[in-house]
Amino acid sequence: MLGFERRVVEGLATTPDPARREAIVGYVDGALQAMPQHLRAGVVAESLLLGVFPTLRGTMGRSSVITRDDLERWNRSRIGVVRQYARLFGSLVLFADEELPAEGMT
Numbered sequence: 001m002l003g004f005e006r007r008v009v010e011g012l013a014t015t016p017d018p019a020r021r022e023a024i025v026g027y028v029d030g031a032l033q034a035m036p037q038h039l040r041a042g043v044v045a046e047s048l049l050l051g052v053f054p055t056l057r058g059t060m061g062r063s064s065v066i067t068r069d070d071l072e073r074w075n076r077s078r079i080g081v082v083r084q085y086a087r088l089f090g091s092l093v094l095f096a097d098e099e100l101p102a103e104g105m106t
Contacts, residue, residue, distance in 0.1 A: 001029040002044065004051035011066035012093040027096035028089070046085045
């Protein structure tokens, strides 16, 4: 998982529990690794392109954290692949959060 993708997942995860957040990141990482190479290559390309803007913000003294506003803006984008990127990560995080066992359950 690329660093930018990890920041996107962390921005989408709503749980305050650090262990749960790490489990969500791990699940999404596994799902991305399981993707066919041609699909994963497209996601990597988008991550690299979308990652430029927060990185530039960081070099200008503003936060490079991926915010909910960033994610909402991507969801409303006129560019289809940008909307699909936001939906892909949103779906993976939501699925992980709902399907991973709760702490203390076996």
